[in-house]
Amino acid sequence: MILSAALKKQTLRYWLVLLCSVPLLALAAIDVYEFDTPEQEARFRSLTQELRCPKCQNQSIADSDADISGDMRARTAQMIREGHTDREVVDFFRERYGDFVSYRPPFDATTLLLWLGPGIVLLAGGILVIRLLRRASAAADKEGAAADNEEDVNQ
Amino acid sequence: MMRYLWGLIPLAVFAALALLLNDGLGRDTETLPSALVGRPVPDFDLPALASAQDSYDQSLFNGRWSLLNVWATWCPTCYVEHPYFIELARSGVAIVGLNYKDNDDKARNYLAELGNPYTEVLVDKRGTLALDLGVYGAPETFLINPEGKILLRHAGEVNARVWEEKFVPLMTEHAAQEGGTP
Numbered sequence: 008m009i010l011s012a013a014l015k016k017q018t019l020r021y022w023l024v025l026l027c028s029v030p031l032l033a034l035a036a037i038d039v040y041e042f043d044t045p046e047q048e049a050r051f052r053s054l055t056q057e058l059r060c061p062k063c064q065n066q067s068i069a070d071s072d073a074d075i076s077g078d079m080r081a082r083t084a085q086m087i088r089e090g091h092t093d094r095e096v097v098d099f100f101r102e103r104y105g106d107f108v109s110y111r112p113p114f115d116a117t118t119l120l121l122w123l124g125p126g127i128v129l130l131a132g133g134i135l136v137i138r139l140l141r142r143a144s145a146a147a148d149k150e151g152a153a154a155d156n157e158e159d160v161n162q
Numbered sequence: 163m164m165r166y167l168w169g170l171i172p173l174a175v176f177a178a179l180a181l182l183l184n185d186g187l188g189r190d191t192e193t194l195p196s197a198l199v200g201r202p203v204p205d206f207d208l209p210a211l212a213s214a215q216d217s218y219d220q221s222l223f224n225g226r227w228s229l230l231n232v233w234a235t236w237c238p239t240c241y242v243e244h245p246y247f248i249e250l251a252r253s254g255v256a257i258v259g260l261n262y263k264d265n266d267d268k269a270r271n272y273l274a275e276l277g278n279p280y281t282e283v284l285v286d287k288r289g290t291l292a293l294d295l296g297v298y299g300a301p302e303t304f305l306i307n308p309e310g311k312i313l314l315r316h317a318g319e320v321n322a323r324v325w326e327e328k329f330v331p332l333m334t335e336h337a338a339q340e341g342g343t344p
Contacts, residue, residue, distance in 0.1 A: 060298075061296070061298040062298040062299055073265070073298075074299075075298040075299065077298075078289055078293060079293075101197065102197055103197055103293065103294060103295070103296040104197060104296045104298070105197040105296070108243065138222070
């Protein structure tokens with residue numbers, strides 16, 4: 008009985024290890040695109056990382072196996088070969104799939120909090136830290152002054 | 163007194179965050195807002211499924227209310243919504259089919275077996291019009307007004323409930339503005 012339980016635990020562990028390695032197998036989809044220059048290929052790489060698969064919840068089109076991502080990669084490669092700028096490629100997809108498609112959201116009224124939020128939090132935190140430090144040093148000064156006075160008296 | 167007010171700040175921040183995040187909870191993240199709503203149907207020139215010699219362009223959508231339904235034989239949900247489209251077609255709704263990345267023979271068989279609710283079927287083998295429409299899967303259905311403008315994009319199955327809740331209000335609202343009947 009105990010032995011079988013231990014065995015079960017062993018198998019469970021074995022399966023867990025096996026399952027952990029599964030994501031490693033989910034390599035990025037591989038397809039071949041020819042580019043004229045290494046610079047174009049580098050742009051393709053960074054663009055496919057920046058564009059988001061509309062079918063998936065959170066994957067770039069470089070990482071996604073979805074059919075639509077394949078189409079988008081092909082279109083990206085085509086547009087790069089045709090000499091379009093990165094901005095034009097992103098705008099092309101944004102026009103069709105909305106802001107969702109880019110991992111770099113535009114700066115507008117709806118994304119104000121998103122862009123400025125970290126700054127505001129940092130500022131608030133900084134003010135808090137400065138206030139606390141000032142208070143602490145003021146208290147230390149008082150103590151120091153008090154200690155000095157004591158020394159004066161002793162002399 | 164001031165000290166107490168400072169003490170309330172974390173509580174206020176927490177409450178604000180809780181409200182903000184609560185708003186996001188339960189939101190449907192699967193359906194994306196369409197970038198195309200309010201814009202005309204993109205230009206296209208695609209062959210007809212019935213005969214490859216015939217082709218259609220965006221003027222197909224002028225002069226009548228129509229649905230554009232993106233479908234394929236490889237799409238399971240398309241089989242589910244198909245009977246409802248037949249029903250809609252019988253009640254006089256013009257439905258244009260966009261056969262998306264499919265095999266022509268399979269598509270013809272599908273319509274022969276299950277019935278054909280479409281007034282026209284366009285063949286989009288490489289998904290070019292679909293890409294211009296921001297389609298990312300099948301089925302998707304667009305509502306297009308007589309001026310050829312897209313009023314609604316619906317990703318997923320169309321059934322009686324979706325039709326009543328999403329499509330019909332837009333058509334009646336639009337008709338009221340125009341003073342005509344849909």
